[in-house]
Amino acid sequence: STLPWPMIALPRPFPTSASPTQVAEGKLTRHRYTNKWVQLSSDARQIVWDEGKKSIDLSLVMRISVGIETRTLQRLYSNSGSSRLSSSGVPPEEVSSHHWFSLHTSSRSFDFGATSQQGDENETVVLWVLTLQQLVSPRLSHDAATGACLALSNAQYQWQRFDLVGKEWPCLVCTFHNPPESPHCGMCAKPRPMVTLNPCLTPLLPVLKAMGNTLGLPAFGEVEQAQPAEAHLMWFLVQAIESALPKPFEWAARCRPSAPDVHYLVMATYDGPSYEDPNHPYLTELRRRAAELRSQLVRNGGVPDFSAFQSPKFVAPLDSPQSSSADGESDMGTWRQSIATAGISQQEFEEALAAESTHFGQQQPTDPTPPEPSQSFEEATESDPLDAADVFRHCMSGSVDEVKRFLASGGYADTVYKSAYGWDVGPDWTFTKPNDGTTVLNYVATWSDVIGETAPHIAQLLLQAGADLQRDDAQELWFTPLHNAVANGASELVAVMLDFQPSAISLTTGDGRQPLQMLALCDDADDRMATLDELLRPRRQGDQTYMPDLSFAEPFYGNTSLHNFAKEGYVESVVRLLQAGASSSISSIQNWAGRTALEEAVAELEQLDALAVVRRSRLEHTIETMEIDRLAGS
Structure with a gap:
């Protein structure tokens, strides 16, 4: 006879949205987690967040896992020795280690943690994982799907393998x-x-x-x-x-x-x-x-x-797709080009799964824990002669002393990275490999979130040694170090660069954008406002005072910085710009579509999907604020 309760199976249809906490797309950043509203696209081909500005193409996913397998998640929990989320500041929601699931592509991992905002976290994880595995497995070979789409059983296996009393x-x-x-x-x-x-x-x-x-x-x-x-x-x-x-x-x-x-x-x-x-x-x-x-x-x-x-063991398909430069994300969501890396080995996979047990503060009966990422970069190169690639590795590790030693030994401050140099930093840091043709200063600006608090000091050393702020990063859009730092929201790094060369405030990218216009790429409000304050601060160089030109419009769409902030719904930034300049003069500038910044925000709101609740609310608040400013100035 049929049971009175329904079989728990893949949902038909799956709820199109949930609210996990999304962690920095597999990268170690200053802000360790961000609350996002995550959705499955209507055609079930992508996972999207940030109101559709960022996404993962499911055709790029090679494996799904549950638990704190990735290095990013392991670092989140490593400081406290606890299975609960630790971070600087107060987390918006506590997330247990078993409430994370990760999507692994050929070049990076994307980590999502279920919160209680949408109900039972356990149901959220199970439904997401089962649904995603159903969507991913058909395109994989049988052998690959066997290991790639058994995330729940692999999680249970590791849970049993280290079933300690501290859980x-x-x-x-x-x-x-x-x-x-x-x-x-x-x-x-x-x-x-x-x-x-x-x-x-x-x-x-x-x-x-x-x-x-x-x-x-x-x-x-x-x-x-x-x-x-x-x-x-x-x-x-x-x-x-x-x-x-x-x-x-x-x-x-x-x-x-x-x-x-x-x-x-x-x-x-x-x-x-x-x-x-x-x-x-x-x-x-x-x-x-x-x-x-x-x-x-x-x-x-x-x-x-x-x-x-x-x-079952994960077997990477021989015909696995390589990620695009944005690795399945929309262009607006990131400016850094992804670096394709080799897939993990079976040993690394098993060790990573085993690593979850180390985050419960208990002594293991055996020693399955994978070794630390590797010896320090200082130890690895202390006795070796410096080559052109060393300075990039030392910058990535945040080693001020080693960068000083490189420069003191005659190293060129504008050394350019070549792919032939290799990137011998161990498997945990391959994602930080420099783009071919980038300079050291551009590398520091691009990866300042990984480098950490020593990035401004390193940049100061490079500038004093002759690094050129006008040298672009040899990528398609020709970002200078200042443009990269602004897009990254690295306010202290921006201050170092502008204090050294105030005239850099008017440098343009290959598509004609000034540094202030790059700030709309920074999606962290605190970083964005701190960086905006640095950009707006007057600086003297000789007899001239330098400030950004708030009326400057980029040549392709004719948008000013106010247009960019208004279109994104960054109301704090909009208010700050209106306060910094004559609001009536900059708010009346029209782009090539004939729209003012206010009209651009209205047009953006009108074309938004009804499901983009957060961004709609943000835009509505921005429009209301700009309308009040317009009435006050009339």
């Missing part, structure tokens, strides 16, 4: 989530199970029990009995649930009339004539594999063997 645990009877120190369930008083379930998988518990009955693996035991040894194969039940079934079958939940409380799964079809098969060859193979794993447990005396990685 919170869900009750397998009532599903109540208990704190780590509790030996009994706080809701039903049942004892802590021998093997616990990854909390993010709690919504799947009824289905996992049904799968256990189907495969003859009583992993959960009876309510009043202790867990059997088969509990160590809980990860395999998760794997059986999330593995793609042969078309056109789907899982269906059933029970026998004689035992209505004992649930089973059968393979069924719903497109066309209905058909059910409880003994399909696929199910037969699953039962054979389950029996094999159980026999292995018996041979080991009921002790799981984690010496070999038992879950």
Whole structure:
């Protein structure tokens, strides 16, 4: 008979939006996380955020993972030794380590953490991961899909592999989530199970029990009995649930009339004539594999063997797509060109999965933790003669002393990077490889968020040694170091450059934009305002005082900086510009479309999708503010 509860399966249709917390697209930044409204595009080909300005093309995704596998996430948790998010400042929402999922392309990772703003975080993670795996797996080869689209079972495998007492645990009877120190369930008083379930998988518990009955693996035991040894194969039940079934079958939940409380799964079809098969060859193979794993447990005396990685291994497809320069993001969302890197090795993959266990402040019984990124750059090069690539590596590591040594030994301040130099920094930092043809100062400006607080000091050294602020980065749009620093919202770096050469305020890119017009690319409000204050500050050079020309319009669309800020809905920046200049004069300037900044904001609002709630609100506030300023000046 049909069960009264629906089978948890891939949603039809999947909710088009959710509100995870998105972490800096796999890169270590000053601001470690940002609240974003994340959506699946209407054609189910992209994940988009920032009201569609940023996106990930799902055709570029090679693997999906759950937990803190990526280096970015590991650094987020490493400072506190806790499974809860630590950062400078107060986080908008606490995110547990098991509430993160990551999309991996050939060049970078994108990390998303579910918050409680949209309901149950566990359901959010499960629905997103299952849906994305269904969308990604059809384009991958069978071998590649086997490892790339089993994120939930891999997460459960690692959870069991390092199932320490310092982890919170869900009750397998009532599903109540208990704190780590509790030996009994706080809701039903049942004892802590021998093997616990990854909390993010709690919504799947009824289905996992049904799968256990189907495969003859009583992993959960009876309510009043202790867990059997088969509990160590809980990860395999998760794997059986999330593995793609042969078309056109789907899982269906059933029970026998004689035992209505004992649930089973059968393979069924719903497109066309209905058909059910409880003994399909696929199910037969699953039962054979389950029996094999159980026999292995018996041979080991009921002790799981984690010496070999038992879950499917990720195999990178030979024809995996290479990312574009924006790696699937819209152009407005980033100015830095992505650097394609080699895929991770199997060993790195297994070590990264194992690393999650190190973030619960507990001593491991073995030492599965991957080594630190590598020896310091100073140690790696202390005894080696400097070559042209060394200064880029020292800049990336933030080593002021090594940059001084490079320059003191006769190193050229405007050294240009060539791809032939290589980028020997270890696998954790390959994404920072310089673009071919960029100068050292441009590299520092582009990657100042990774370099950190020493970036301004390094830039000062380079400028004093003769680095040219007018040298572009040899990329398509010819950004100077100042343009890159402004786009990055690096206010202290901008101050160093303008204090050294105030006239740089009027330098233009290859497409005719001045530094102030690049600030609309910075999506962090605090960084944007701090940088805007530096750009607007008058500076003297000789007998001349330099300030940005607020009426300057770029040549392609005729937009001023006020147009750019108004179009993005950056109301604080708009107000600051209106205060800095004669508001009536700059607000009346028309672009090539014949629109003032206010009219440009209105036009942008009119063409926005109704789902872009945040950006619509931002634009409406900006328009209201500009209308008040217009009335006040009339």
